[in-house]
Amino acid sequence: MADKVVLITGTSSGIGLAVAAAAVKAGYKTVATLRNLDKAGPVRETGADVRSLDVTDSASIEDCLAGVVADYGRLDAVVNNAGVSVVGTVEHLPMADIRRAMEVNFFGVVAVTKAAMPLLRASKGRVVTVTSVGGAVGQPFNEAYCAAKFAVEGFMQSLEPVAATVGVGVSVIEPGAVTTEFVNNARIDVPAAIEAAGAYAPALEAYINRTRGAYSTAQTADQVAEVVLQALAAYPIVFRWQTSDFARSFVADSLSDLDGSIVAGLTSKWVR
Incomplete structure (x- = not known):
């Protein structure tokens, strides 16, 4: 991978940071980008080339990208990774929060991909986008987040055969x-959120309790990064990758759920 240049968005922490570290270790020339360079300390320690990039600008x-080409x-x-979490239901979420979820999680991905495509055509390169099981399964109190991730998956699934004709995976x-x-970056004040939820308070409290339990047994960012690196190097190219047995089962339920009853039966339990 010594001659391969990979650019990763959203590397200040979490999955993006782990992918940057894994890419450096694998021998990629790794350009790790983030919006706020004040938070770049951890990613600088990976040995990556750290640069500023705001996916909404x-x-x-x-x-x-001009700097990457010049250097x-x-x-x-x-690797499209930058994203924001938005938790809440549509009746209470400000439209500004819903638009921000779409702007960062969807339009940011589109904008970076669009700008990179001429370079990737020249190198016969790859676009790898971190979505979520929330891009295949709609989840309570995640309407805005899942909407953006569903949009990303639809965009990328539609782009895939077209990009393949010019050698881009x-x-x-x-x-x-x-x-x-x-x-944590969702910045939810749980007691205040439940108090403000009105008629949705019991459902929100049940959802938060269930989600806390799910994250207590979550996989690590390093484990996700391993899958990202596999996707970068895979031949033949594989479009959809899940990062755990849970994710595979969860996504499979949704993709085979022709009338919606499987997902509805599952997620309705999260809010009761």
């Missing part, structure tokens, strides 16, 4: 619960 994307002369892969990574800062 087209000028930032173009500047970053390396090529780009072989993009496309894959998505679907983790389940992962022990990262992503959950």
Whole structure:
């Protein structure tokens, strides 16, 4: 991998940080990007080339990619990882929060992929995007987040055969619960959220209790990073990757659920 250049978004912590470390270890020339360089300490320790990139800012994307080309002369892969968590139901979520979920989790992915495609065509490279089991299974109190992840999966599944005609591989990574800062970054004041939930308070409390339990047995970011590195190197290219047995079972239930009853029966238990 010594000549391969990979750019990763959202590397300040969690999965992105783990992927950057794994890519460096595997021998990639690793460009680790994040919006706020004040949080770059941990990723600098991996030995990656750390650069600023805000996936919601087209000028930032173009500047970053131009710098990569100037310094390396090529780009072989993009790992779309940057994302935000939004927890709440539509009646109470501000539209600004819903739009931000789409802007970062969907439009940011689209913008980075669009800007990188000419470079990836030249290198016959890869687009690997970290989505979620929430891109295949709608989950209570995650309407905005799952909507964005469903959109990403639809976008990438549609792009995959087209990109393949010009030699670019496309894959998505679907983790389940992962022990990262992503959950903490949702910044939920649980007592206040439940108090403000009104008629939804019992359902929200049940959901939060269930989710705490799920994250107590979650897989690590390093385990997810291993799958990302497999996807980067796989031949033949595989489109959809789950990162655990739980994720495989969960996604399989949804993909085979023609009338929606399987998922509804499962997730309705989370809010009761």
